[in-house]
């Protein structure tokens with residue numbers, strides 16, 4: 001059903017031998033739409049391939065609890081492979097979908113330079129949405145969004161790290177107000193939940209943990225350009241939520257448009273034209289979404305319109321114009337002003353799965369997709385939430401209990417439900433946070449990678465320019481050798497070198513898992529091959545092994561170099 005080749009190669013049609021002859025369904029994404037769509041096909045006479053760029057299913061509504069140390073990432077992101085392990089007609093494929101060819105019915109995905117092409121008879125696209133900075137993408141470096149596990153762990157590191165840096169600064173007698181000021185941009189459910197949790201951390205959880213600072217003096221500011229908190233919940237619940245947040249010590253600034261963000265703070269413009277700057281090291285972006293770029297890919301091939309958030313207009317049965325075999329569901333679609341919530345994705349995916357199953361069985365088509373609104377809720381702090389179910393409006397403890405029950409039902413897996421309840425006990429009844437661990441890499445890796453990407457791009461440009469030699473030597477002068485080596489590998493990837501160079505006698509090639517791989521594998525490998533300088537003591541042995549014909553080489557016969565070798 002699938003074919004793998006090297007990136008950039010012509011896309012071959014999948015070979016018939018790979019097909020079982022059954023109807024092939026490809027599902028893009030392992031979020032709410034992707035996972036529930038795949039599960040809904042478990043009894044159908046189809047082969048399902050789920051292609052997703054992460055190996056987990058992410059329960060986004062609880063990301064803020066990972067960021068604030070209540071839950072672990074594993075509790076809200078179980079491996080998709082494990083979730084679907086008992087579903088015999090489904091397989092999981094890791095890869096970022098880079099192209100969908102509607103004419104030839106092929107989905108192309110990539111992971112680390114390896115390209116896979118999956119053929120389909122029916123397709124469900126549920127690639128969701130990412131963060132939008134409304135055209136100011138440079139804000140992202142200083143104000144991370146909250147869409148993925150990476151984001152939540154980075155924010156965890158930044159939030160707890162800000163308190164640590166404030167303690168250090170205060171010990172030296174420095175002004176630490178900018179370190180003890182947290183700004184959350186966007187007063188939707190995510191922003192409200194984040195602001196509430198940071199306030200609880202500062203005023204309750206951490207208050208006894210530091211010596212030089214009083215965490216209760218921390219400032220938590222919630223900013224939004226809109227005139228109310230939680231706009232979809234209506235004016236009354238919005239006002240109630242604002243008051244609850246203020247009771248917790250959160251400053252709520254409405255009608256304030258963020259105009260710039262930098263390392264040390266952010267600027268905003270109020271409706272009356274006044275400009276305000278807040279000095280804050282830890283900023284969190286919880287405003288705005290942008291649909292997956294795959295919506296554009298599909299729009300270009302069908303003429304289906306895109307809205308301002310990049311969401312694609314679909315037919316009332318969630319299919320694309322002229323392509324009844326392609327369904328698009330969840331956050332990617334613009335249909336009847338449906339909100340970007342989990343239930344829209346889940347119900348849409350189940351509808352698409354039922355339609356595919358019905359077609360195979362020769363049943364008539366279903367009536368157009370109709371979303372059943374089961375209600376919305378948002379937590380403000382422990383024991384405080386707001387809920388809107390039909391005409392019912394609930395606030396306070398009852399709403400919070402409902403929130404607890406609903407989230408428990410939707411967390412995937414029994415094991416995760418049990419541990420989540422334990423962690424909630426620790427945090428809500430006690431004062432603790434079970435998941436405060438943060439590493440340096442969590443905090444800095446995203447920025448470092450994006451800088452590296454820019455650096456590598458720069459190197460590629462220099463390489464292909466007439467002054468390549470000069471540029472390259474300048475780069476090696478400025479960049480630490482290890483970083484330069486990584487950049488060189490990235491250059492190879494970006495430049496699309498056909499094959500890596502063969503290892504020299506004093507180098508050994510490493511596989512992705514860090515194990516030594518043979519020269520024959522290097523020759524067959526896609527573009528990224530990591531070469532490690534060899535322990536000089538081993539050079540002779542490797543040379544000897546390489547001198548033998550390929551079939552007679554035994555891998556792993558020479559001892560592993562000791563730590564520090566290379």
Ligand SMILES: Cc1cc2nc3c(=O)[nH]c(=O)nc-3n(C[C@H](O)[C@H](O)[C@H](O)COP(=O)(O)OP(=O)(O)OC[C@H]3O[C@@H](n4cnc5c(N)ncnc54)[C@H](O)[C@@H]3O)c2cc1C
Nearest residue numbers: 029030031032033053061097127128330331340341342345
């Ligand atoms: C912080 C936060 C809090 C939220 N809180 C709530 C809440 O309380 N209640 C509620 O109802 N909704 C909430 N939502 C919204 C809800 O999570 C989304 O509406 C829902 O996840 C949409 O489902 P989806 O399947 O369309 O997309 P997603 O669940 O986002 O899934 C998209 C999937 O596609 C994959 N993917 C993306 N691009 C590619 C690609 N090119 N190739 C391969 N795979 C790809 C992703 O890895 C992911 O697996 C929240 C969202 C966030 C971010």
